[in-house]
Amino acid sequence: MAYKVIHYINQFFANIGGEEMAHVTPEIREGAVGPGLGINKAFKGEAEIVCTVICGDSYFNENTEAATKEILELIKPYEADAFIAGPAFNAGRYGTACGTIAKAVQETMHIPAVTGMYIENPGVDMFKKELYIVETSNAAVGMRKALPKMSALTLKLMSNEADLDPTIDGYIPRGIRKNYFAELTGAERAVDMLVKKLNDESYTTEYPMPVFDRIEPGKAIKDLSKAKIALVTSGGIVPKDNPDRIESSSASKYGTYNIESVLNLTGDNYETAHGGYDPVYANDEPDRVVPLDVLRDLEKEGVIGSIHPYFYSTVGNGTAVKSSKEFSLEIAEKLRQDGVDAVILTST
């Protein structure tokens, strides 16, 4: 009997409409829709899309929790063997939606989930550890190439073929280090690698050093006097008594604090949660870490447009960037949605 697969797509690929229809709520249709037809073809009868669930990107991203719940309810009766989302190519919100729903399905229904994205889709960084994300081109022209890869990987996962390899199966490496026995000994491989390096031939390192990849600088602000500026800090400034219990070192969370009616941060109401330096100076005068006093004056003088009503705070220390990555994306998304034009980030 053929495997049963559920497919998730957004309003655009369901031919409902573009951005103007991005608010549509989840609906389910029997059988394959849009890209699903191509997936079905690639399955060659070994599996079949039993239903397609469709949701608008805006609806999903603005109501993530509710949308996830609704979709899980909708697809439950189908008792599927696997779940496919997208491919989302370079569409950020679609990618986030695909990642979120695929992860939720994987966790609650215990069936394998596969999605597809362009390597720079923000969803990749958010979900690559948990999900198999097939690498696609950055636009829908890559559909024809992406679908067979996604289908093949899904089939492999359903039949429990354990030995997956990103270079063969076309998914983005999940960053899990796994042992295996190579053809040659390490010494032979080292000598081979050295010869290639000496001859300027290409070689593949067995452990790519974690590198800090660059991000394109954001465009400069044209008119400061109209700009909405947000304050973010990794210096751990929090309201007195640290209501969110932000940890004193390499914090795993962040706090969001309303400063709409605050003119400056004083030691009476704010303090630092940072455990990495002598806290006296920051506790005495938290403006020394988050310069709200200066920024309020500049707002009053009309130098800047406005100050974002919330500031975000966490405790980070220089090199431990990884832990903060997840919530920094969350903060970033909120700032973007709130129409913030620029950010001043302070670190100790």
Place this chain on the structure above:
Amino acid sequence: MITVVSNNPLVKKHRSDIEYLNNKDYLDVLIRTRDLIHQNYHLVTHPLSSNFLADQTCYKTVVLKQESSFDLKSLEIIERAIIMVKNSLLTRDQRIFEEAILRDLQFVDYEIIKNTL
């Protein structure tokens, strides 16, 4: 000026003027070390001396030196060490060592840094 941060009673026994973190764990020693580095202390010994992470020993001694400027290299080393030690604690059960083993662990930690004391 040399400063010794340690939770090893054997180190404390041999040198009294250390910053002794009584009943604190390996990670506490590293975090205290990091705090000192932020106050212009430089590492003298590597914080991952001995081949143990926190799942294999509970004793750690680090030697630092106070200087007048901040040392980025020391900070990088301690930050990476903290990440590794946290990871070593994360994926394992808490270990409980027997008394005889504890003495061995104290001994090895002390032996490795005794020349700086």
Place this chain on the structure above:
Amino acid sequence: MKLEIGNIIIKDVKFGIETKVDNQMLFINRDEIEALVLKDDRIKGVSIELARPGDSTRITPVKDVIEPRVKVSGNGAIFPGVISKVDTVGSGRTHVLKGAAIVTCGKIVGFQEGIIDMSGPGADYTPFSNLQNVCLVIEPIEGLKQYEYEHAARMAGLKVADYVGQVAKDLEPDEVEVFETKAIQEQVKAYPELPKVGYIYMLQTQGLLHDTYVYGVDAKQIIPTIMYPTEIMDGAIISGNCVSACDKNTTYHHQNNPIIKYLYARHGKDFNFTGVIITNENVYLADKERSSNMTAKLSEYFGFDGVIISQEGFGNPDTDLIMNCKKIEAANIKTVIVTDEYAGRDGLSQSLADADVKADAVVTGGNANEVIVLPPMAKIIGTDAYINKVAGGFDGSLRSDGSIEVEIQAITGSTNELGFNKLTTKSI
């Protein structure tokens, strides 16, 4: 320097009335060996046992593995500066009982020493499961200090290896391999058109139980220096190391350094292998800076175009490794580094305690944290009472049925950083 290695192939080991080799069978006189070990009055007792490939045998806690050899001609003798006069070795002829090894076992401190399984899944991870092993389980006298015990166990292993090796002196080897490296100017002239390659050999030297000896000198005290590769092949470096079974270099590893072996294999064809620089891994940052400055300077001085750098151990030696790599790359010399990983049981953690983009050619010996279940064995040589104290073991790792759940870091030589094995790691 020119060294001939004559291999006498050993395919089985048995106790006998005389220690000798007969038709690829090594016979061991138990009493003679026992008497030899007990000459050291720090040792109360020794039990000598044999372990063959395929046996349902577990050897633990393993301290060192040594290949029995004898110097037939040329300068010096076996393990110079340690059990023989400090003469420069690396030339002449040396005979090897290929396929045999002396394994020392003992609970030096309550953790650390490793496991060798002669069969089952664990056997795939250690090269020593393929050898005919003569095991010495060494029991110290009451109250012997750890360093004394370590020293006594180290000496016992070397002396027995020397003793057993003697039997090869007058035997006709099954095969003879010849290795030669000339003095630097001559060597460079030999293949002027080929790139010059060196090997940076990092030695574990953190302190007690983490030491390596070069011609008898504690390598902690050396300044990096240059050696002929054949000196190392001829026993100039020995292990005094009890740490992390998986990635410590036993004396056997030093005697059979595979990087030296494969550099020789392509010497004169793909490059000109011109020398080895040995360096250390100390706990003081100032020593790390000094030693890595020296390796870079020597690499430049000897005109290397490329080097392989191998590590021993993990944690703070990662810093030495990266310093060596960065500084040598900065001298416009191409590097390949050989290391192993501690990426956690789930393989998701940061693998090394240091990193640099310059380290763009890395060979890894595997993730030492990966968990394996070793089934029960019919025979235990040594004791498994300490299993859950072995580095890589954890509470409850010795199960009531005798099976063990451990990280592979408990297995002797499993993630060796000289590239001795085929084990490696990929990102999935």
Place this chain on the structure above:
Amino acid sequence: MVKGIESTGIPVAHICTIVPISKTVGANRIVPAVAIPHPLGDPKLVEEEEYKLRRKIVNNALKALTTEIDDQTVFQ
């Protein structure tokens, strides 16, 4: 943190004490601060002077945010 935010296209001025760390974490507009325990202040100064110092650093950050750049830039 810097990268997370800037990946949305919002420009970020990173005020930090240790410029090399800011560079490794991928900040593009880097504004050096005073010292680790008090990046935007100096307890040795009188209140007014300290405010001036802070304002200077914030102005520097605003200058950074209004400057078009292609690569990591430190705004002294």
